[in-house]
Amino acid sequence: MHLVFFTDFDGTITEQDTCMAMAEAFARGNWQELELQWQKGELTTEECARETLKLFDAGEEELKKLLTDHVTIDSHFIPFVQFCRQKGHEIYVLSDGYDYNIETVFDKYGIKDIPYFANRLIIKGRKFDIECTHSSRECPRCGTCKAELMEKLKPEGALAVYIGDGYSDLCAAKKADVIFAKGVLLSHLCREGIPAMAFDDFSDILKWLNRR
Ligand SMILES: [Mg+2]
Numbered sequence: 001m002h003l004v005f006f007t008d009f010d011g012t013i014t015e016q017d018t019c020m021a022m023a024e025a026f027a028r029g030n031w032q033e034l035e036l037q038w039q040k041g042e043l044t045t046e047e048c049a050r051e052t053l054k055l056f057d058a059g060e061e062e063l064k065k066l067l068t069d070h071v072t073i074d075s076h077f078i079p080f081v082q083f084c085r086q087k088g089h090e091i092y093v094l095s096d097g098y099d100y101n102i103e104t105v106f107d108k109y110g111i112k113d114i115p116y117f118a119n120r121l122i123i124k125g126r127k128f129d130i131e132c133t134h135s136s137r138e139c140p141r142c143g144t145c146k147a148e149l150m151e152k153l154k155p156e157g158a159l160a161v162y163i164g165d166g167y168s169d170l171c172a173a174k175k176a177d178v179i180f181a182k183g184v185l186l187s188h189l190c191r192e193g194i195p196a197m198a199f200d201d202f203s204d205i206l207k208w209l210n211r212r
């Protein structure tokens with residue numbers, strides 16, 4: 001059977017959430033309140049990100065250094081990618097975070113040729129902004145609407161496997177055939193009675209693949 005993996009980036013491939021790490025390092029002001037409003041659905045991703053980015057006191061150099069010095073990936077992710085390539089399974093990264101962060105972290109680990117969809121981080125000197133090029137007309141909340149992308153990208157007859165950990169994964173995960181979840185995604189799915197497999201890292205997904 002043809003498998004297609006759709007995976008979140010922040011906190012799923014990476015061990016830290018790069019958007020949180022940026023805010024913690026660079027925001028001068030109450031970004032936590034914005035984050036809470038976003039979690040409650042009172043702000044869209046675009047609104048929350050734009051207001052948070054306005055609080056930043058940093059430029060590209062500082063961001064690049066933060067990402068390369070402090071962000072690490074799940075040590076089983078690269079073996080997972082290699083396994084999928086051998087078997088012909090597809091992988092897409094779907095992120096409601098930033099393209100710049102994904103590119104920088106993938107570069108650091110020499111990870112190439114994994115298609116990803118994320119929000120654009122615009123950097124002009126010491127000013128940051130967000131551009132949402134993968135938003136959906138039907139979904140006001142997401143910057144990058146993972147549910148809509150998954151429906152577009154999934155080939156007919158393939159088994160869609162979703163891997164994630166956060167609020168922005170909830171809608172997409174529900175549309176997948178198989179869900180691997182941790183963090184708030186797992187607790188939300190449990191509360192709604194939606195079956196999902198709990199996982200700690202990509203070694204659990206490799207084990208599942210080897211059992212098939
Ligand atoms: Mg995440």
Ligand SMILES: [Zn+2]
Nearest residue numbers: 139142145146
């Ligand atoms: Zn959406």
